[in-house]
Amino acid sequence: MLVYILGVALFALGICVSVALHEAGHMVAAKSFGMKVRRYFVGFGPTVFSVKRGETEYGLKWIPLGGFCDIAGMTALDEVTPDEAPRAMWRFKTWKRTVVLAAGSFTHFVLGFIVLYFMAISMGLPNISDKPVIDEVSDCVRSASTPEEWNDPTCGPADPAPAKAAGVQPGDEVVAINGTPTDTWQDLLAAVQKSEGPTEFRVLRDGEALNLTVDVTQVTRPTTEGGTEQVGAIGASQALMLPHGPVEAFGGSAAFTGELLVQTWQRLLEFPEKIPAVVEAIFGGERDPETPVSVVGASRIGGEAVEQGLWEVFLLLLASLNFFVGIFNLLPLLPLDGGHIAVTWYERVRDWIRKRRGKAAGGPVDYTKLNAVTSVVIVIGGAIVLLTVTADIVNPIRLIQP
Template sequence: MAAYIFGVALFALGICVSVALHEAGHMVTAKMFGMKVRRYFVGFGPTVFSFRRGETEYGLKWIPLGGFCDIAGMTALDEVTPDEAPRAMWRFKTWKRTVVLAAGSATHFILGFIVLYLMATTMGLPNFLATPQIASVSQCVQDSTSNQDYQNPDCAPGAPAPALAAGMQPGDVIVSVNGAATPTFSDVVDKVRPLSGPTEIEVRRDGDVVPLQVDVTQVERPVRDPQNPDAPPRIVEVGSIGVTFPSVFQYGPVEAIGGAVTFTGDMFVQTWQRLLEFPERIPAVVESIFGAERDPNTPVSVVGASRIGGEAVEQGLWILFLFLLASLNFFVGVFNLLPLLPLDGGHIAVTWYERVRDALRRVRGKAAGGPVDYTKLSAVTMVLVLVGGAVVLLTVTADIVNPIRISP
């Protein structure tokens, strides 16, 4: 229990640091361009302490669930004092305002990348896409009636070694079996299991696709019934080529840079896909509140993520803990750039709308239009705030009454 509580607290602390850095990103870039930053606070609610350095007040509030960076004149409708007016944010060039507004998300991406790099150099990066990259090529394939025999084969003289004989190498990525694409290692296993004899397998090696002919061998393997995991395994015949796939990719300090960059790109793709799927998964969250089995792919709140982080630490799964922390940073960073108010992406969209609109007016010989009236957008903003609040309430409730758990 102590490890679980420690994990929850540590994950929550990671979220607080992430939020603090998000607001620091806004503050640092605003100061860099000469904008006036009035206040930088971590948390909400009553003030724990604050101090003033230069023209900015820094402080900590009691509720560590966010923070804010108060920049003078974020919009032309904000009130500013006469001495603040020349340095009001809305007076600066569009690209500078865009940099300041996007800096919060940028800090999430940088923090996520740093976490991934540290993982790559220490414990490795999880093969979360199940990429069928060959980790090792076996010296033989033969019957195995237990997992121990399978993992540590004692090769008999003359035992076949299909992958080795065909010239497969560690690092090769299997892209197809008999012309059928194999994007994951599960696809490779499913395609090879029923086969026997010469089989066309293509691998990607150093950027090139290399065709190989592999003599698939049928061997005996123990298989458990997923519907009855306590029953003894059945011995069945399956096709085998004698390769293993990594659950974790290992890197050296230099190689880890490229590995973390590639992994970051994959996470951006997955994050965007999860955002597109977000609305259709909300009904499952509601159903789980009323007793339905919780789908592990449904959205989680900060509460749920912290609980999973706690369980990961309790079970010694630090790679999962750090992966979850990096994933959360990428999700928040991407989500915050959506062109919706009151998100930073919404402010960026308004800023560029003004720029494009004024450019079109100049082409037509007209004067620049006035600043966008944010009061006319208040109704839409309020609806989005209410919808966001409802989603947060639903996910928090589900994470309390029916949380997602890590299988032991």
């Protein structure tokens, strides 16, 4: 239980650090362009402490949920002092304001990449491309007529061990069987299951190509329909995590980052249709593991991952959460940063059109006219947070079912 609590605390701390760095991204970008940053605080509520360095006040507040970066003149409606007016954010070029507004999300993407890079060099990255890389070589293969017998690892004295006898080692990538390329693990399975007797395997080991002769054994195994079938077997399992060296990890982490960003965007598009399932889960329905989770649910899953020693799950969840927040924050909806970016570019396009027509610039957008839309977004967002938090308390998603 203590390990679980530690895992929850570590994941919650990771979220807090991510949010704090999100705001730091805004601050660093704003300062680099010469905008005035009045305050940078981590958390909300009463102030624990603060200190002023130069023109910026830095501090920590009691409620560690979020933070804020107060940039003078973020909109033309913000009050600024006479000395702040020339450096008000709304006076800067469109591209500079866009960079400052997007810096928070960019920070999340960088954090996610750093987490994946650490994974790559320490425990490897998930084998999303289904590479035919060997994880473990079994001591034997044997026939079985029932699922229980098939899953029993006990070996008899006469049971063969084709892969082990041929010198196949963990980490080997099988690139061809009998001259036929095996681009994926499914290709390997198909080739092995229809083979029998001495079979040529071409493997890559530490960058070197080797030819190994594996005496594929035909075994009897149970089928899902309750019968049995004859298939070839060698006694090896697929590596679900692929290790990377420090240099190779940059490319691997970048590729996996792109894959996660695509998956995150797809999940975001599916988000609305998942809400009814969250409501059903609150009232006793089975919780779909594909439904959205709140920071509460994510922290609980993180705690379970640490408790089970599944650090790769913990880190993947933390990276995925950063990617989700980064993409979500760029949606063109106020009060999200993406909403402010959309308004900024609306002003730019509008003024370009007015200039083409020989008219003067239209001036900054009046944000008060957008209050109704902003309020609707806040209410909907608050309702979704309430639903997911409730579901994560009364019917949480679990890594291992009790």
